[in-house]
Amino acid sequence: MPQPFRFKQFSIDDTHCAMKVGMDAVLLGAWTNIDNTKRILDIGSGSGIIAIMLAQRCNATIDAVEIDNDAHKQARINIINSGWQDRITPHHFSIQDFCNLTISKYDLIVTNPPYFINSFNAPIIKRNIARHNNLLSQEDLINSALQLLENTGRLCLIMPLNEGILFKTKAENNNLYCNKTTSVKPKENKSANRLLMEFSYIKKELIQNQLIIEEGKRHQYTDAYKELTKDFYLAF
Numbered sequence: 001m002p003q004p005f006r007f008k009q010f011s012i013d014d015t016h017c018a019m020k021v022g023m024d025a026v027l028l029g030a031w032t033n034i035d036n037t038k039r040i041l042d043i044g045s046g047s048g049i050i051a052i053m054l055a056q057r058c059n060a061t062i063d064a065v066e067i068d069n070d071a072h073k074q075a076r077i078n079i080i081n082s083g084w085q086d087r088i089t090p091h092h093f094s095i096q097d098f099c100n101l102t103i104s105k106y107d108l109i110v111t112n113p114p115y116f117i118n119s120f121n122a123p124i125i126k127r128n129i130a131r132h133n134n135l136l137s138q139e140d141l142i143n144s145a146l147q148l149l150e151n152t153g154r155l156c157l158i159m160p161l162n163e164g165i166l167f168k169t170k171a172e173n174n175n176l177y178c179n180k181t182t183s184v185k186p187k188e189n190k191s192a193n194r195l196l197m198e199f200s201y202i203k204k205e206l207i208q209n210q211l212i213i214e215e216g217k218r219h220q221y222t223d224a225y226k227e228l229t230k231d232f233y234l235a236f
Contacts, residue, residue: 007232009056010082014047016070021049023213024158024194025112029053030228031182031196032110032156034060039104041065041148043095043111044136048075048088050110053232055084060108062088065098067135095136095144105150111157113141138167142174145199154179155199164195177203185212 004011005021014020029050034040037060042051045064055062064079066072072092079088091098114136145155155176159167161183168178176199183192192210215222221236230236 006234008234010052012047012049012078016074017047019046025049026229028112028158034058037107039106041106041109044113045075046071048078051088052082055088063091064088065091065093065095067094096140099144099147106148107150107153109145109149109155138170142171151201158194158196161192161195164197171199178206179204180207183210187214188212
């Protein structure tokens, strides 16, 4: 039987989740700026990993919205076991339905969204929902942020590089401005394959930097990656 993924202060069981614990979620959970944050929304929370990481990092209350019932149930268990269940509330809704039901506004919205556009679907339906944006388009995600974000709030997300560049253009066309990006390279000699992005309603000078995950042989991690994730990974 698969064992939970153990972090320094919590564990994540993703047995019933279509998308397993991966580097994208850990990067976003560790990278996101949580300064002066009181209310957080996690869109497409999956196993609950990002919501739990942010609960470890700050004292905000967190709503974790997940459309898939099995993932929602798994997240609920992970949240209870984390010890931060008093500040994290899982919701079994699509974000579109959640927008219609809630009157809440958020200082911070985070999401590791489905990202494949116009690509071949995987044969497993749940994995399609988790990976392909059929049920959560970039436009839906932007509209949700426009409805739920406080005037001074931030939207933080991670996407593959090309999808991220496209999202940045669409968001800025809707007056959500990209203030910070970190391009993620698996190795120094590889091209960037992920883009971490922070948006707000306030147009600022764009801060751009780069993060390299590995140096040399496999699992030999850079100091920058270890510094970013040291509060979570047992190995660091």
